[in-house]
Amino acid sequence: MTRGGTPANSVTPGRLRARRALIDTYQQAVVYMRSDCAVCRAEGFEAQAQVEVVANGRHVPAIVHRVDAAWLEHDEAALSEAAWDLLGLKGGEEVSVRHATQLESLSFLRAKVYGRKLDYPSMRALIDDVSHGRMSDLHLAAFVTACAGGRLDQQEIVALTRAMVDAGDRIRWPMSPVMDKHCVGGLPGNRTSLIIVPIVAACGVVMPKTSSRAITSPAGTADTMETLAPVTLDVATMRRTVEREGGCIAWGGTAQLSPADDVLIRVERPLELDSEAQLVASVLSKKAAVGSQRVLIDLPVGLTAKVRSSAAAQSLAASLTAVGAAIGLQVQVMETDGRQPVGRGIGPALEAMDVLAVLERRADAPQDLRERALMLAGAVLEMAGRSAPGSGLALAARTLDSGQALKKFIAICEAQGGMREPPHASHCEVVPATSAGHVGAIDNRRLARAAKLAGAPQDAAAGAVIHVRLGDTVATGQPLYTLHAQSPGELAYALAYVHAQTPIVTIDPR
């Protein structure tokens, strides 16, 4: 059998022929070899052995999975998707697989585990290895754990943040001040950025907003914006958009901005270790890398949000402000209400429709989304020096109500590549109240989960629309929320989930 690269009968002894396994193992690079192949036997590779795969002029750390099934030949090494991408292979290249050399940074990891303080060079070595995919999942989990629970002091958080910035690219803008905004998360539907950016840009304030896609939520700002305009802009397009319109709302993934951040987040999430140190380093490293100078941070506080109490919020705010100052960022934190979703839509297109309703000043636009966006936009205008303290909110409201913000939003969409209509889902079903009373509580997390089961964010049109707010009076049979999906199967799964658990919307009797 011949493949591109090397004739079938001339694989160098000790080498294997590369093949794409077409197995997605997420960010862990895996190399599949037959347990009875010559290399496995000679090197003594056991399953999960840490190795280095060398091919195509690159070398990539990976773990070994041993195969005894018929689909893999004795002279082949199959690579998981992560490994395949990292090596840049086409198929048929010769690869060699060898025991991994010990990462130097692992001695720093152990030092941290044993309670020693890490300086910038140590953090830099660790973060470089993290961002280059050289650390196994086990080591990443150990690193994240060793940094949690208050084990990093402020100097170490500053060192970690700087190391995360320095591990990637950095964008610098010719204008000043460069504004930014971030929401710590955990609040479905909180897509205020799509309203804030056009408001402040229309007032002449520069806000080159980059945002993430959803990692565990039903929609990220980038997903929602993408239903209205292209977001995967390269840095040149971002610059042109900002030069022309004063703002953009783009996906931050085209440049290598704080590349270790995503790697760490994907390990922190399954561990549910939301350590303050890592949140600060994650947020601020991304802001510094994208060239922001003054950052407004929206911190929703609520029992089912990410930050559960005002005390926790104040601790986090103090850290964000102090670490920000240490790396040259002016940071202001606003505690906001995190007890219920913002707006009505949850899911990319459904949230985009709420945003358009606010920008278009429609009578049925969700007032809570409008008011949050205005409050935050006002704060940005004041931080930028465009408004006197106390006058920002009024300027923001005038800019929105006059239609200038809508006009600017359309212009930004056009500059990013063209505005489009968000899609509509083909299937939906209402979930009604089963008793009468007042809405006593709304579980953000479970509502978000239902929206995900319905297909968000992969199906941009899928998700949920909530029809009630805390305190509303409801009658039996009154619609509480509606699930939207692109297929009956997904709709059924989401409905099965909401009915199998305690109610997402708690109704207290009169």
Add this chain to the structure above:
Amino acid sequence: MTRGGTPANSVTPGRLRARRALIDTYQQAVVYMRSDCAVCRAEGFEAQAQVEVVANGRHVPAIVHRVDAAWLEHDEAALSEAAWDLLGLKGGEEVSVRHATQLESLSFLRAKVYGRKLDYPSMRALIDDVSHGRMSDLHLAAFVTACAGGRLDQQEIVALTRAMVDAGDRIRWPMSPVMDKHCVGGLPGNRTSLIIVPIVAACGVVMPKTSSRAITSPAGTADTMETLAPVTLDVATMRRTVEREGGCIAWGGTAQLSPADDVLIRVERPLELDSEAQLVASVLSKKAAVGSQRVLIDLPVGLTAKVRSSAAAQSLAASLTAVGAAIGLQVQVMETDGRQPVGRGIGPALEAMDVLAVLERRADAPQDLRERALMLAGAVLEMAGRSAPGSGLALAARTLDSGQALKKFIAICEAQGGMREPPHASHCEVVPATSAGHVGAIDNRRLARAAKLAGAPQDAAAGAVIHVRLGDTVATGQPLYTLHAQSPGELAYALAYVHAQTPIVTIDPR
């Protein structure tokens, strides 16, 4: 296509047909599904998603790997070896795959990460989940890290140890005192147990020794013994052997003794986090589970052994003794020399030959192995009350030199199922000195690595034989050590390794 279990066209919607993937992913259970199969889409399973696989009346935690290759059908779920074994499948059974329910014990894990003290019920819940394979590799890594670096106080170590004992079976012996011995490790060739057990048993002291197979070393006690007699004894055979002969040397894996231990060790090793707390819990939980009452611990100290300094040894000894007392074990620790291998052979059969040479009192027997074994056996005899303090060594020497120990060893082998000859390797090569002088240092770890590359312990006959000791005078060309292997390829790999690095045996000029 029809398989045993369910006709091809009648898989229940939402279910998949079980198939053995024949992929060894070590202890992490993996379920392979097509990314475009109905269940994956409906549940929104991403790669590495934590799920529960339900089949055959069992449920097993696993992670998802998504497949786009042709070998997996849309209605199939393929299981990695670990998952296949845990579920006890034959092939064709219907499986359902659902999002994992949150483990309750994870809240205890987080509590520990955040610095809180864990009590016995929390440790018990965590260890139960560990031993039942319910914790993902990420969570195991987080647990191991959270317990390292002195973060467990003595009460917590006691709780952890008790939880590890209680998670599995416990053997109780009618005799008393039941003696045991353990070597903390890191010293190749240190197979003193095979000499100590027959000496003390011949003196009427009961020593039902269970040992491990090698995890990262070229031979474990069980591997070495297995070249001479069967070791995979069930508990009934162990009891018969001990009742008849007063001792046994068996593999401890047939009973479920401290089942979480192996799971944790396999995560600790790649992390190289040898935390004192976990070592204490690991050793003592195994001893308590196997019914031992008085335990002698051999603690080799040396720069390339596991314990590097006398201070570290004393700290460990104090912990072993105190925790032992808290769980009803009498523990005595002896610091021994860890600067060079013991005996000459490294690898199961090669070490067995050293043991036989000592038992047979051959003139060319390695004297260091003989002397260590006698010293430790003497200490066991005194701990058992069989010898007055200070007289144990002399009794041990008499028992060995009279041939009683050899006779008892043969009887033990017969009782375990029959004595046999250790195998001999077919290929070997000498590594000579390249200069003249004195042997200044011997690198235990690299010599062990060379023995492993040569094939130990999978090939029982493979390994290394060292011909010199620290301080010996050597001439250029004099044999330093010989590598043994079953195939020319493995011999070549081991030789390539030793020649590519700094010398394993350091020769200082005269």
